Amino acid sequence: VALSGGRAGLFLWVNRAGDGVDWETVDIRAHHNQYVPGEPITVIQGWNHHTTAYTELARLDDEHLLYIYDRIPGGHNQLPPPGDSNSIWVVRAKIEKVALPPPIPVKHEGAQDPTTENPAWFVRYDNGGAAAGGTEPDGTAYWEISTAAEKYLQYGYNLTAPALQRNWLVRARLRVVTPTTSLFNAAVGLADGARLYWIGLRSDGLFYAAGPSFTQTSLKSFTVDTGRYYEIELKKDQATGNVTVFLDGEPVGAIAPGDVSETQERWVDWGDDTGGGGASAARWNSLQFYPSGRILEGTMISIQ
DSSP states (O other): OEEEEESSSEEEEEOTTSSSSSOEEEEHHHHHHHHOTTSOOOOOSTTOOSSOOOOEEEEOSSSEEEEEEEEOTTOSSSOOOTTOOOEEEEEEEEEEEEEOOOSSOEEEETTSOGGGSSSOOEEEEESSOEEEEEEOTTSOEEEEEEEOTTOOEEEEEEOOSGGGSSOOEEEEEEEEEEOOSOGGGGEEEEEESSEEEEEEEETTEEEEEEBTTTEEEEEEEOOOOTTSOEEEEEEEOTTTOOEEEEETTEEEEEEOGGGBEEOSOEEEEEEEOOSOSOSEEEEEEEEEEETTSSOOEEEEEEEO
């Protein structure tokens, strides 16, 4: 949705979502004065704004529109000064979607050692687990965490309260090479200062840790395919307080705050968090945390 108007000033407003809630504002008068300084549209008190601010928009295509406005250097009540004239102006606006980087670039990618990434992950727990980077035959890069029975290795990143005030999202892509009977052997977790969410793949499906005892509770039962990668997402809805869990893009359950343990900590983590379950191995292709609850898209507006 695009709107034009003014008085005082001249403005273009764009609502990319089409719901009329959030608007991007472009100051057309400032643009005019920057590029046509010899014929300015000045700001004057009262009605004499050097423009009627009666504007018009004309759509050209899905990305372009025309913004039409006027300049009246003598104001509303008199002729323009000698040597000047009333005039009509047209500018072309291009409105396009652009991908934005996450406000907090918390991510792991491919075969890079997480402790050397930027920003770096820290080792939360380690009592002798092994880790190394590698590449699958199809070119998929990964960081493999492999642990013998009673061993564990997990990476973490501390979060701030502001990063968790909106509808955050955690996304992990991993292959469980050696599955076990514990979700914690191949788990992703997030502590938001109030509740602790742990989701993991074990040999018989996708599970979460319920209640203060971290009871392993099924979200979806299936036999884990050790030859393929799975994508797990946790999406927080601040309005309801629930976290919806997705497996390969399909919702598999909603976790209410009362379903999980309380915490005062704030972090995101991934890896093997338990010495139970037996020997395990998982290959982590990627993990990202987005404080916005989605991969951000922005609106780029350029005026010609």
